[in-house]
Each structure stands twice: as structure tokens, then as C-alpha cells.
Amino acid sequence: MPPPVKPTGDRAPVVIVDDVHVEYKVFATGKRPSAADRKSLKLRGRGKQMRTVHALKGVSFTAKQNDSIGIIGTNGSGKSTLMRAIAGLTPTSSGAIYSQSRPSLLGVGAALLKDLSGERNVILGGLAMGFTMEEIEERYDEVVSFAGIEKFIDLPMRAYSSGMTARLKFAIASMATHEILIVDEALAVGDRKFRQRSEARIRDIRDNAGTVFLVSHSMQSIKDTCSRVIWLDQGTLIMDGDPDEVIREYHKAQDK
Numbered sequence: 001m002p003p004p005v006k007p008t009g010d011r012a013p014v015v016i017v018d019d020v021h022v023e024y025k026v027f028a029t030g031k032r033p034s035a036a037d038r039k040s041l042k043l044r045g046r047g048k049q050m051r052t053v054h055a056l057k058g059v060s061f062t063a064k065q066n067d068s069i070g071i072i073g074t075n076g077s078g079k080s081t082l083m084r085a086i087a088g089l090t091p092t093s094s095g096a097i098y099s100q101s102r103p104s105l106l107g108v109g110a111a112l113l114k115d116l117s118g119e120r121n122v123i124l125g126g127l128a129m130g131f132t133m134e135e136i137e138e139r140y141d142e143v144v145s146f147a148g149i150e151k152f153i154d155l156p157m158r159a160y161s162s163g164m165t166a167r168l169k170f171a172i173a174s175m176a177t178h179e180i181l182i183v184d185e186a187l188a189v190g191d192r193k194f195r196q197r198s199e200a201r202i203r204d205i206r207d208n209a210g211t212v213f214l215v216s217h218s219m220q221s222i223k224d225t226c227s228r229v230i231w232l233d234q235g236t237l238i239m240d241g242d243p244d245e246v247i248r249e250y251h252k253a254q255d256k
Ligand SMILES: Nc1ncnc2c1ncn2[C@@H]1O[C@H](COP(=O)(O)OP(=O)(O)OP(=O)(O)O)[C@@H](O)[C@H]1O
Pocket: 024, 025, 026, 053, 054, 055, 073, 074, 075, 076, 077, 078, 079, 080, 081, 082
């Protein structure tokens, strides 16, 4: 009989991104294309041109248990596209993404119902995440005080500032325990105190064997929460490693 396989002590892979490409096909209208553009673009329909934006070009990496991975890169480098692909919201054009459980994407754009009060949104968000009314009641006060919006909780969310909305969204999402949590710039709109609280929450998730992806333009938030950083540029993975090292190289490239 073969000896039992010994655990290697390595952390388990949670998300595998294997040579992922994402292409968006968009119809561009309006501006008349230049002669050079006309040569390189396929013209379809009446004056409409179909353009392909190659947002991710063969990205590969493996995220493990307890990783908290910061994703950095200039505007349009493919960060949100990569997160949406991992969350299963944007299809890949080629390559594959395997994940151990369903990742939750927490982004500034995630849906809350603007015409309903904060209170209703907490309840709806809780139900959507599979909590019973009783479980939501138990957590309700903590969610509202974490978001720090006690005075506004009975007002429609239309009346909230973008920072207040982001705080409530983060508080609702963090009611649940996430094995894989993706936070896309949600922290950027909160104030300093809230940012510290939510960063602590991210560290908690990571310490409880979860895996966190954090997209941010704030290198401080990344340094404070991430154990690893991936730098994307024009859809290509440039560097993947220690936060200080990757951020140093990223800044060097920016200064050129
Ligand atoms: N729905 C879409 N349709 C067409 N093109 C898109 C779409 N979403 C993103 N793109 C394009 O894909 C590329 C990558 O965009 P993405 O939003 O992933 O970048 P990002 O790194 O998150 O940028 P930012 O820092 O500005 O948020 C850009 O060129 C963008 O114009």
C-alpha cells in the first residue's frame, strides 16, 4: 500500500488565474476616424465601427489561503477587469480562472437601492447574502455603527454622500464571512477613520484563512493591508511579489 500523502505545509491555492485574456468589443460612434484609423478598423453598419479593447493580455498567478493581494496600476491598466473576471462577472476571451468558492466583489458600483433607506438596504443586503431576519437583527446595530451612519439610517440612500454609501456597502458586505473577498476602490471614498476600521476588517478576513484582493490607488492602504502586490500595466502583469518592492518599482516606472 502506498504511504499516505503528507501535507506539504504549503497554503492551499484558492484562485488560479491561467493565461487570461479579456477583450471588449465596443461600437464607437461619433468622431470621424482618421485615414489611418479607417485602414486599421473594420467598419460595420452605418458609420459604426467595432473596436476591440484588449484589456487583459495573458495574466497568470495563483492566490493562496491567507493572501491579501493588492492590485496596482495606472488608470485603464486592467485592474477592475481582472477583478470582475475573477468574480465571474466578465467573461474571459481565452484562458481560465478556477476558484475554490464564489468570490464576492465589493465595489463602489455594487448595487444598493438608492430609493430605499439605509435600514432597508441593510435588511435586503443581509437577505441577499443568505441571512435570516433573526440573524440580520442580531447584526444590525453593529453594521450601522461600523458604517457610522446612525443619524442617516432612516433616510433614503439618495441623500447619502458617496463616502457614506461606500461605508454602508462595506459594512453590509462584511456582515458575512467571505472566503474570497474582492474590494475594488471602496475604501478610497471613506474618511481616514473609516479607512482604518475597514482595513482592520480586511486584515481580520485574511487572518481567518480568507483571501482578499484589494484594488487601490492608495499605496498606503495597500501597504497597510496587503501581503503581496500585483502590478498591471496595459493588461499585462509586470510584477508580483513583496509590497514594498513592487511599489518601489512601480513608482520608479511612474517617475520616468
Ligand atoms: N465595459 C467595457 N467596455 C469596453 N471597454 C472597457 C470596458 N471596461 C473597461 N474597458 C477598457 O478596458 C481597459 C481596462 O479597464 P479597467 O477598468 O479594467 O482598468 P483599471 O485599471 O481598473 O482602471 P482605473 O484605475 O481607471 O479604474 C481600459 O482600456 C478600458 O477603457
